Amino acid sequence: MPELPEVETVRRGLEPAMTGARFTKVEQRRADLRFPFPPDFAERLTGRRVDALGRRAKYLLADLDNGDVLVMHLGMSGSFRVDADMPGVFHHDRSKLAAHDHVVFHLSSGAAITYNDPRRFGFMLLEPRATLADHRFFRDIGVEPLGNELDGALLARLFAGKAAPLKAALLDQTLIAGLGNIYVCEALHRAGLSPRREAGDLARKDGGPTKRAELLARCVREVLEEAVAAGGSSLRDHRQADGSLGYFQHNFRVYDRENEPCPKPGCRGTIARTVQSGRSTFYCGVCQR
DNA sequence: AACACCCCCTGTCGGC
DNA sequence: TGCCGACAGGGGGTGT
Structure with missing residues (x-):
């Protein structure tokens, strides 16, 4: 689904549950999507707070309180699902997981956010905010069409x-x-x-x-x-x-x-x-x- | 440098 | 009914 309007819609949908919340538990259910997950992905996220959820092009960017950015790309078939108000109810304790649910973020807001991606063309990165613009995926990205520059x-x-x-x-x-x-x-x-x-x-x-x-x-x-x-x-x-x-x-x-x-x-x-x-x-x- | 391809992967749909 | 190829919102990597 995801071009800019869809990614922006996802961002707005996730923002209330994510912004200001901490990752209390991260379930990573396979080693890779399009690329391998970053080393110690779940451990590095756990305990971190999301300061802001942004978007650049078709990338979702969660700014974390330790200066890292959780980068999420939906590829062709990625989607997020939010289950609100489920403190302590872990998906692996229930039968709420669907096929191709690859990551579950449990947040201090009480929400569980599940990433589903049948084709696995999506991916997640964990990069320092300070050098994100120099990352090879971001270095050559063009102008935002909804910014003020495009005329x-x-x-x-x-x-x-x-x-x-x-x-x-x-x-x-x-x-x-x-x-x-x-x-x-x-x-x-x-x-x-x-x-x-x-x-x-x-x-x-x-x-x-x-x-x-x-x-x-x-x-x-x-x-x-x-x-x-x-x-x-x-x-x-x-x-x-x-x-x-x-x-x-x-x-x-x-x-x-x-x-x-x-x-x-x-x-x-x-x-x-x-x-x-x-x-x-x-x-x-x-x-x- | 600027293309054109191929590939990653699963699901669905139309034709035979 | 089943099988098979084509195709699907993206984009990195390679080769020319």
């Missing part, structure tokens, strides 16, 4: 000289961080731009932004903001931390809508599917140029 001018600067198609450039986390396959397709449709158009085409010769760059920057922000407001998208029954469903999937205009009529008012096109960089692209060949 047509910046988009043009990022894309200038790039021969890659817009689809690939928007997916490139070293340029803009947090967009994934769904929201790239949606933003391009809103902007009326072909996913195949050269990214460099959005910069003028003098490096300034074209009208298309201004429009695309607006559409990227708009679709992400709407999705965050809707609690993200719930595909394949994916749920928010509190068990509720995000509903932005009902607002998809092109994603997973191959052969449906283009929803743009007045457009007579049909949504097509193609493959770019090994991922499905959904678009309307009539109104997206």
Whole structure:
């Protein structure tokens, strides 16, 4: 599920239970997810307090009271579940564990937070806050699309000289961080731009932004903001931390809508599917140029 | 440097 | 019904 709006939704769901709480017990139920857990993972977390729960791109960042950061990435299929008010009730004493529940955080708030991830493309790291920006996973991460920086001018600067198609450039986390396959397709449709158009085409010769760059920057922000407001998208029954469903999937205009009529008012096109960089692209060949 | 691929892993779905 | 391939929200690593 998780692109920026979904990760932000997870962050908001976990924040009340985590912030200010201490880890009273950490159950690590296997040695690795995508990567091995950090050495002594459970021991190093136990007793620590969470000072703040943040997000960078698609990463969740729990700032701990000893200067470390618990970094969590959901990969393709990761999710968190919060069971509130269960002091002393440990999952391994009950039959509450589900398949693919890999980590359980028991917190002094009384909440138990369970990480579930069938495909195990997610991972957790424990890194000092002071050097996190230098970590190889974070060193080259691009701009936050919902921060104040992303406008047509910046988009043009990022894309200038790039021969890659817009689809690939928007997916490139070293340029803009947090967009994934769904929201790239949606933003391009809103902007009326072909996913195949050269990214460099959005910069003028003098490096300034074209009208298309201004429009695309607006559409990227708009679709992400709407999705965050809707609690993200719930595909394949994916749920928010509190068990509720995000509903932005009902607002998809092109994603997973191959052969449906283009929803743009007045457009007579049909949504097509193609493959770019090994991922499905959904678009309307009539109104997206 | 800037691609294009392949891979990690499990579950689901459509076609035969 | 069962089997098999294709595909799924990500992204690190390798090779050209």
